[in-house]
Amino acid sequence: MDRVTGHGADRSSGRRPVLTAARVAGLVGAAAYAGLLASTRPFTVEADVVTAVALVAAASAVVVRLAGDRSVPDGIGWRPYLPWLVMAAAVVAWELACFFGGARPSHPTLSSIYDIVARSEAAKAAVVLAWVGLGWALVRT
Amino acid sequence: MTWRSVTFVVWTVLGLATLVVVALAMAGRGRIARPSALLFPVSTHPVVRVLVVLGWMWVGWHFFAR
Structure with missing residues (x-):
């Protein structure tokens, strides 16, 4: 498979089971964590602590990953990413326009849309x- | 039409445009990176990885804690 664009299928490695015990445990744990964090209210100690659990776990994993990764970066082209960069730029531009555009009810940002959700x-x-x-x-990537 | 409506219309257009990019990437022949490949640049440089993960951490703190 093309590592940059994700196109094409790698059939040389054979089929691996989709659901392993570790994956199921991970999914159950993630769902339980999501339920727990969803039950908290922002600006409370509970929300801070539960959110921080994921932040500390991710930071620790990145440190471990960086400590053990000595691979040389591959060169990548930017063209396959251009449409995504354009979309990201458009979203960021509109977010900033809404943020600085005036009253929040008239110019809802992604954050205020999230608050509704x-x-x-x-x-x-x-x-x-x-x-x-x-x-x-x-x-993991 | 109120500004609130205009804002939601633009957000909807941006969401639909993103879906179009996804569809074109899935149907194309490598001209647009597939969603599954968007994280590949993260793996190419430690600084990029740290910056992207810091961004992810800020999003979580902003939405769920503060």
Whole structure:
């Protein structure tokens, strides 16, 4: 498989089981953590402590990863990423325009949209789960 | 149309445009990186990895704690 673009399939390594005991344990743990964090309210000690658990875990994993990784970086082209960079720039530009544009109710930012979503504990748990999944991917990649 | 409506319309357009990029990446032949490959640059340099993880940490603290 092309490591840069993700296109093409690597069929040489054979099929590995999708659900291993470690993966199931990880998913259950992540779901439990998401439920726990979703049950907290921002600006409380509980929210600080539960959020900090993931931050400390990620920071520790990155330190361990960096300490053991001595591989030479590969050269990558930027062209496959150009559409994503354009989209990211557009989102950041609109976020800043909303942030500095005036009253929040008239110019809702991503944060204020999240506040609307997070009124539902289940929806907040889903956001936490996505955040944990992204963090896991960032550390593992 | 109120500014609030305009703002939500733009956010919706940005979300749909992102879905279009995803679709084009999945259907293309390598001209656009697939979502699964977006994290590849993170693995190419330790400084990039640290910066991206710090950004991830800030997002979590901003949304869930403060």
